[in-house]
Amino acid sequence: MNSFSLAPLYRSTIGFDRFNDLVEASMRVEAASYPPYNVEKKSEDEYRIVVAAAGMADEDLEIQVEKDVLTIGSTRRETADETQYLHRGIAQRAFKLSFRLADYIEVQTATLKNGLLSVDLVRRIPESAKPRRIAVNGTASKLVSVDKAA
Template sequence: MQNLDFSHLYSNAVGFERMARELEGAFAQKNSAYPPYNIEKRGENSYSITIAVAGFEREELELETEQGTLKVKGRKVPAEGERHFLHQGIAERDFELAFKLSQHVEVQGAKLEHGLLTIELARDMPEALKPRTIPIGKSDSLALPS
């Protein structure tokens, strides 16, 4: 039986690691998205997405969030003058990536360095949703609603 891998289905979902691990092993192929990117967990509640955007200027990139989805767009402005490539290995085509964000994951910022766009994310769980310890008192100290 072939070993299957579902991880590519959740490669664009940040904060869903458990689901991705549970479904891992469902497909044999990896997602071949352009441009290539990494999603990294940096701490208990912080993540980063690093996208290889060689050849793109800051003005040619756009980030936006809408309804729990982070969209990253690259629109290449054609270079002035005619260019004659002997070999073109750096793709300079437009792209759009969409990353589904888990609940309470927010974009903290982004930077472009050395052809890599790094987007910082953090999960900010509201206090009401965080696990808490409930003290157990004596039976005579429990006040029942009237």
Template structure:
């Protein structure tokens, strides 16, 4: 695996450490435990709205936790211990604990979440502050200065 040295980025910039960290993590790949579990989709529902759908079959609402901190959405699931011992002949439904993290772009906020039919839908919206939105600036034409002629 090729490793990219991001040191020059740190030498000439201030405040870009998060971007460098994101690049470093992306280049390293998803090495977290249970890399593909649980499966998920990320969907753009319109220009500034997104939905993350995570397959969490077998989990109750109380066994799921969503947190946002410093631009990272963390979704955790932990099954509570069953009161009765089951003897499975085959167990294909994974009910193991998981943690899945999503990096959020600037101004992206989680607006809500719902659990329906074994799918956890997390709704996000990108709300750019008015001061950050592009705005048009009018250009005024100036009249040439009139010279006073003394007669």
């Protein structure tokens, strides 16, 4: 695996230490191969994670968010029947996928339809974290909020 240093970027960033660490960590970690999943960007502030969950029911899946980490997992269900398979191509093994969520990303809904688990995410930035313009004048500075369109 080729590696490269992001050190030159550190000189031009202030307060992005955690972001730089996340980028470097993501380059070191191998991607999970089971189950297959997609990460979609629906709009500027809306995302969706779609996980192939063939043969699984709602009660087989567990979704939780803890300390900005979204974890999607399943437990292997024991079947009472003693089916003899000639070919078993639909894997129903336990899995655990973890996704680190950026600041202000919230899980909105989760639905299971046609063997696909869809987890919708939305970014909700509080007013205190939105960009603002700082007026410069001789005596006291006054804060003015900045609209996205401006």
